[in-house]
Amino acid sequence: MQNSLHRPERKPENPQFSSGPCRKRPGWSPEVLNAALFGRSHRSAQGKAKLKEVIDLTREILGIPADYRIAIVPGSDTGAVEMALWSLLGPRGVDIFVWEHFSGIWATDITTELQLADCRVFRADYGDLPDLHQAAPDRDIVFSWNGTTSGVRVPDGAWIAEDRTGLTICDATSAAFAMDLPWSRLDVTTWSWQKVLGGEGAHGMIVLSPRAAIRLTDHSPPWPMPKLFRMVSNGLLTEGLFAGETINTPSLLAVEDAIDGLHWARDIGGIAALQKRCQRNFDRAAEWVARSNWCEFLARRPEIRSQTSICLKINDPTLDPSEYPQIASAVARYLARENVAYDVNAYRTAPAGFRFWGGATIETADLACALEWLDWSYHAVRQSMRT
Structure with missing residues (x-):
């Protein structure tokens, strides 16, 4: 490059290029957190209203269909993905697509921890994608939309059958709010607050299609279900979870920060x-x-x-x-x-x-x-x- 021998004179105004937690929005300052419900219960009317605001703004900005359910869950994107895997997999064979570190973890969890026998794992080295068209429409599909560790993304959702009978479980942690997500082809979609909008860690989001909601109530996993993964009670969907009644105690400071990021996203277009x-x-x-x-x-x-x-x-x-x-x-x-x-x-x-x-x-x-x-x-x- 032409300037390779000359030390640059100017430095970035902000040197934060971490892939998570990521840089705060332009103009962010701690004062935006002044409205946080310090010392209040997340189960108070005000606390639930804050959590519901996150869900409603998320639906609005991402254009998530009205009949899809959205919840705030513990454990960042990892917790959201694990919740989906442990709750939904088992009734069908599973196709798993791996091309970077975290999709490899999901493959290990499915084959080693859940010990599902009917699994097909399609792998590609860093820098490439496996052949996505090997996905079978009658099997569940697990994949990452964007490989945070590899810089490789799926180009679109055309390879996912519209008339599929299996479910798609998509880790979209570094794709949500940045890439087009075809909701009609996604049954479970997860991400965390700490990526594209620069939120804080430890909180995840999970979006369920109506088909995924039916699977939750029709399928009883044969393994013990940790409390943090349970989205069903007495055979019925825990509807309060999708209205801001979180499974565990969220940080209301982080919730306020998430609201700020969502307001910024909405306000810029x-x-x-x-x-x-x-x-x-x-x-x-x-x-x-x-x-x-x-x-x-x-x-x-x-x-x-x-x-x-x-x-x-x-x-x-x-x-x-x-x-x-x-x-x-x-x-x-x-x-x-x-x-x-x-x-x-x-x-x-x-x-x-x-x-x-x-x-x-x-x-x-x-x-x-x-x-x-x-x-x-x-x-x-x-x-x-x-x-």
Whole structure:
């Protein structure tokens, strides 16, 4: 790149590029939390109203159908996915699609913990997708919409049969509020607050189609169900859960923060505006990658590249690949030490490189600046390792 030998003069105004918890929305300050119900019960009328507001704003912004149920659940996206797996799987065979770390965890849970015998696991290495068209419409399907650790996403939902008889369980934690989610093809969709809208951790969301709700009441899992996973009582759906009556005690401070993020999303133009912000960030990263002589996207094909989890890998023909991990770690430490970019190491199981969050709360100018520093610091670190 042209400026690789020149130390950039400007730094990002905000160096927070973590993939979760992610940067707060532009203009955020602790004062937005002043309306939180400190010292109040989440089961008070006011507490339940706050939780219901999160559910209602979520439905409005994402365009979730009126007959789909939405709940706030414990344990972040992990808790929401596990709740779905433990509650719904068993009656049919399961097709599991794995192409990054967390989808691999879901496969392990289904095959090893739940010990379901009729499972087909379709795998792809980091940077690619398995053949999604192997999904059978009469089987349940478990997959991630966007691989946070790989920067690989499904391009669309056309591979999911509209007339399927099985359920689809979709981990959408880094896709919700950033990508088009075809609700008619999704029966269970999960995410957490800490991604695209920059909320706090520990809280998850789960969305159930009418078909998933029927499965909940028609199917009794053969294994013991932890209290935190129970969405059914005496054979009936726990309807209060989908009106803000959470299973356990949520943080009302985090709830207030989630409301603030949702208000911001609505006020800037809703899902369309959020998607545009993500796309601008990705486009700027793509321009940078196109000029680089040592770095490329981890995702091999343009149509499967994530607009939120921008995963880059080192591909420097002047180095031995065995040197990549050392130089990547040194560069990430340098960027953090210079207060240019925090937490941009590639995920620990991914190829050596870098991961920049490009979600809606990230400013494009900050990302562009950080990438200039990435280029300069890479060459500086590589030179220092040669001398």
